[in-house]
Amino acid sequence: MATVEELCKAAKAGQTALATASSERKDTLLRTIAAHLERDATSVLTENQRDVDAATAAGLSPALIDRLRLDDRRVHALVNAVLDIVKLQDPVGEVEHSAIRPNGLRVGRMRIPLGVVAMIFEARPNIVVDASALCFKSGNAVVLKGGKEAAHTNAVLARIVHGALEATGFSPDVLALLTLRSDVDELLVQQDTVDLVIPRGGESLIRSVVAKSRIPVVQHYKGNCHLYVDAGADLDMARRIVLNAKAQRPSACNALETLLVHESVAAAFLPVAFAELQAARVELRVCPRTLAAVAGQIFESLLREATESDWHDEFLDLVLAVKVVTGYDDAVAHIRHYGSNHTEAIVTEDYGRANRFIADIGASCVLVNASTRFNDGGELGLGAEIGISTSKLHAYGPMGLRELTTQKWVVNGMGQVRS
């Protein structure tokens, strides 16, 4: 068995060829991954069933088992996701900020792959394929550490990717799949070969990676996303946005978690908004002023007073915290205190407050009069994403192909020396 250090070194060595491969060759690799995945769908489903059986026997939650399970439709979606990445423009080689300096030097910043990207993730069987496709297209090698719940699925998917790499003349070393929990500690000190670590998972995983890693970490941390309904807001618009942001896909990190409502519109807005949220089976955890405004209107089973932790939590479920605020500054103070720098939105008709909100809030995505669900690579025009970064360094917000690259300076001279 190769050690983690050896696997990372081999990934780096293999990456040299990916770094300078043409987009055409990289796209051929991705198309081959998609074709082999389609061809081997049956064995993927067989291996996945072993993971699902083990998870069921171990008594994992139905939600987790559902996330783990693949079926024909999901495998087909995975194939299409790879083919969608083929369609994206390859960022490698793009030159920005190019200029001729006064001494005649031609300078510019050229996009190049990061090198070796490591991801540590929990039970999500799509990541082996998604991450490979995004990393290869951007010229990077990838080292993955998946959860043990998906061990058989991850292994068969890695075999498919390795086969596609070999079939298209690339080194299979550019995908390394780690499986042991102890591999993580070993991985996090490979700073000489690994350029970036992305932990995807719960708070404790991310904190432990940040504490141990000598490799730069881009965190995809929780989305405690807020929406503030301003005085004078279009309440019909606010109602539609709140419902969409909370209920369209509550398990997404860009789903709404806390609604802040200006006191001057609370009485007019909350009963109407809550009727719709109630119909969507959204549980409401509310401040005392909200409670007073809607008491008697909502089924008791869906309404209770919020505790301090409700303002902090990312529910990722049909649960919404609601607070009446005394004004714009109160809303901004709440967001600054409890927000997670993920996604923050305002609904307002006031030009000045829209602009102030954009300036005052430093989250990775700040929205005016739109659903928080738009903080997404596809919706913002990046194409496929590897996740949404809440780290300010390097990539803040959705991380697509471009965010898996860096820029080097390229200088073309005619013998210039410095005076």
Place this chain on the structure above:
Amino acid sequence: MATVEELCKAAKAGQTALATASSERKDTLLRTIAAHLERDATSVLTENQRDVDAATAAGLSPALIDRLRLDDRRVHALVNAVLDIVKLQDPVGEVEHSAIRPNGLRVGRMRIPLGVVAMIFEARPNIVVDASALCFKSGNAVVLKGGKEAAHTNAVLARIVHGALEATGFSPDVLALLTLRSDVDELLVQQDTVDLVIPRGGESLIRSVVAKSRIPVVQHYKGNCHLYVDAGADLDMARRIVLNAKAQRPSACNALETLLVHESVAAAFLPVAFAELQAARVELRVCPRTLAAVAGQIFESLLREATESDWHDEFLDLVLAVKVVTGYDDAVAHIRHYGSNHTEAIVTEDYGRANRFIADIGASCVLVNASTRFNDGGELGLGAEIGISTSKLHAYGPMGLRELTTQKWVVNGMGQVRS
């Protein structure tokens, strides 16, 4: 005495006002720093003399004492450096990649300050002022940990900056100066308030920061810079570039450290180049083939056979390692093995090899037919820089104002929800 945690929290709290301050107000702050520095030059020189006296008594090296010493000319240069930063364009608020999405959403990436930037540095008394000016102009607070050799100088400069902050209505908390060695460990776990750490100094300082930090680190690591003289190169051009890259300012991180020469031009090139390098008092540490080519021509005191460590070392002095290579691939393999991802150059008349070199070498700056000394913020058009990053994440190469910012997504809608 405030703890490191309290100082970092206060810096973050004070930064909110800097983040949204107009360029005009920030420039007024910088002009005030320059004016107070000029006004208080005498006390700066007095305090600096105390550091110089202590360093002399402690027997520090003349080179170190020279780096520590301020005089009228150097204080004036510091004033001018701040005024030069006033002239640079403020990157905060710039919107890039803006687009109208198919659903009518207006999206774009807006530059915002990183937040709180920490720097750990050794005896360089200019950094308190330089780093404050660059960080404030880009809307960031700054936490500095200086070397104890410059303690009095750093303290008086920090007092001047604090006075300018107060005089212009900003919180003095946005510059924190740490002084104890033990403060560093404390600083490196302030990930909730500090957004970036930049260690400036020797390898052991940088390695220890990377090992301990929970805050993202951008390394300004050594520049083991190479220049490869290709077969068929313009040897007169090569000679001028080598001399400039090595001898113009040998203490700079972008100075040349290893010269690689194609075997087909070694006999014609090395004697001529070495005559000039000898005149500039450059010591040569050479491979056996080089030795054979020039033996008898060079004073023995300036020539010796290279050891393995000479290929690794950043001399930062009038010392040059020289190796004859068998061809382009041999040169690239040497650079990949020994290079530090800082600055790499080729001298060639061959179109294909120029382009291959640009593609094959992943350093932060790759040059064709130009001196390595051009990897510099001023020379590349960034204006003042805080240093040259060899970290691929976030900022690779010279770090100017723009590299002290990040980008958030701004989305302007008219009630859009996601379907």
